[in-house]
Amino acid sequence: MSPSAVEILENCPFFADVNETAFRRLFAIARVVRFRSGQTIFVQNEPCPGMYVVGTGLVRIFKRTPQGRERVLHLVGPGETFAEVAAIGNFSCPACAEAVSPTTCVLLPLEPLQKLIAEDHELCRQLLLSLCLWVKRLVDLVEDLTLRDAAGRVARLLLEKSQRDHRKVRLPTLKRHLAAQLDLTSETFSRVLRRLELAGAIKHLARNELEIINKRKLEELARLE
């Protein structure tokens, strides 16, 4: 049973603080859209249909080269948003989006959304704040990609994914895609995990699940050399 537009919007921290009126107006323009696992949501350079809010499932945002190499910029889960930048700035999709699992989103179409932003100061402020977070995240990504080595990047990923429950980590998607997010090949990703296991830092539990044995050691590796 997939959630309604209201539920999705309410679950988005991003709109948590907008006032009643603004929320109703948002709701009025919202459309629920669904995607099968693996389905393409949009591809880079095509006009952006609007801003998406994820209700359930997982979406992968990535760049693709003519030759087929891919770089994952972001994995977007429930309560998070994507394509805000293109929607607000009114440029075409800078990247591709694809559902990693069966996914339900709210789509806030371009024109009415821009109109809303032009009219509602509160909404505008919210968006401004969350864009700041986006920028911060991207700066961290650049830092990660250029200042850390492979082991450091993997360690950082594991620590980030484990923040919820203490020790167990569920890898949310294919290792191949996680590797692409870290600018690694899946071979290297695999080898690094193996090394971490031999070093006693982690332990494989199941297919996409592992346990952090020695958090200290991971933090050491992630500590910018």
Next chain:
Amino acid sequence: MSPSAVEILENCPFFADVNETAFRRLFAIARVVRFRSGQTIFVQNEPCPGMYVVGTGLVRIFKRTPQGRERVLHLVGPGETFAEVAAIGNFSCPACAEAVSPTTCVLLPLEPLQKLIAEDHELCRQLLLSLCLWVKRLVDLVEDLTLRDAAGRVARLLLEKSQRDHRKVRLPTLKRHLAAQLDLTSETFSRVLRRLELAGAIKHLARNELEIINKRKLEELARLE
């Protein structure tokens, strides 16, 4: 003779569209600050003093590791801004800033700026739009760093810097810093330039000036492999 606060703010495309009142209020909180060549403006992790608008000169925004490696995120010239993200999002400086040449800026201090944003819808929208550009630029940077090789990155830099006048390119700062921006060492940067020259794509004119002979070839190299 360095420019006044009004001149600096007027020259910033970013505030070009804000209305008279908002502009006056901005001006009211603006402080002119000056930096010597090489002077540190702020360092990462310290509280952010506010948002800066460059009037004259050039500022280098970069991350530094404990071990002293540096990654240049951005070079900020006249009419451009920096630290907007930290100022608006109210977090500490995510990176270091340093004047590359003698520089005059306007500083819009944190609290009054935030107050202004909370009160002025138009200003808020402007900031939102320019943050979108920031995000776009960062996404391009990530793409550049991970999808292109050294020659491709250098080619892209040259093409970008040459957009004004057709063929001649002036390198705005030390090659060392440009190299750091591309995640290269200065040695590699130098070698790539040499190769491009041997291949007849460019020609050295003077210290920090070169000419693009074969634009086609550069575009080929930058064409994402």
Next chain:
DNA sequence: TCGAGATTTTGACGCAGATCAAGTCCGGCG
């Protein structure tokens, strides 16, 4: 104009991680 210090260039060499090539594991479907 000269000279010290910084920047850049050039060369030799090493290594992290990519690429290529077999496997191995697993999940789904006939």
Next chain:
DNA sequence: CGCCGGACTTGATCTGCGTCAAAATCTCGA
């Protein structure tokens, strides 16, 4: 239940770029 195809692992080899070292060149102040 057994087969098939995609995901993952593992090993061998290759290579782009970093590191170290030294020479060449520039800049700027005395």
